[in-house]
Amino acid sequence: MFVLRGGVEVDMVDFLYESLPVMGTVAAWMATISLLALGFVGTLVPFLPGHLILFFAAIAHWLMLRQDSGVEWWTFVVLGFLLILSQVFEFLSGAAGTRWFGGTRWGAFGALIGGIGGIFFIPFGLILGPLIGSMFCEFVFAKKEVRSATLSGVGSVLGTAAGMVIKIIVGVLMIVWFVVDVVWV
Numbered sequence: 001m002f003v004l005r006g007g008v009e010v011d012m013v014d015f016l017y018e019s020l021p022v023m024g025t026v027a028a029w030m031a032t033i034s035l036l037a038l039g040f041v042g043t044l045v046p047f048l049p050g051h052l053i054l055f056f057a058a059i060a061h062w063l064m065l066r067q068d069s070g071v072e073w074w075t076f077v078v079l080g081f082l083l084i085l086s087q088v089f090e091f092l093s094g095a096a097g098t099r100w101f102g103g104t105r106w107g108a109f110g111a112l113i114g115g116i117g118g119i120f121f122i123p124f125g126l127i128l129g130p131l132i133g134s135m136f137c138e139f140v141f142a143k144k145e146v147r148s149a150t151l152s153g154v155g156s157v158l159g160t161a162a163g164m165v166i167k168i169i170v171g172v173l174m175i176v177w178f179v180v181d182v183v184w185v
Helices: 012-044 050-069 073-100 105-121 125-140 146-184
Strands: none
Touching: 012 050, 012 146, 050 073, 050 146, 073 105, 073 125, 073 146, 105 125, 105 146, 125 146
């Protein structure tokens, strides 16, 4: 027994036992908010899997709080769909930009391969990879002139930039969906 101010006697074991659920809930929310923040940063920083971290934040929140989490099964379906959608946009945006600017299939293929190769040379490789890949394949395999190959390469850069913007928007949408599901639904 411990005596608190005012002369109230409290059994410390009972006090801790009664306060653990509240502390657990606070810890779960702190972990969830930390994962959501890290996931958002991951949508901005190329080497962090932001959307995957956001999806994991929802799973971790549900695992920690179960019935009290407020997360419904369809949230996992929606977040999983958004995760896949963001990955598809990220990988295909450079190739789509190449095609939009009049590039051939070779240019789109070069932008895709250059984008994958550019991952290893962060941060400049993410822009230069699709550009060089598209220009190289247009010039060497499609036998395009330098001007046309350059235009295709510029299209790959603009497509990659558009893919990055879409990636950020999808990340924000995932966070908003999670928060709305947990708080308001």
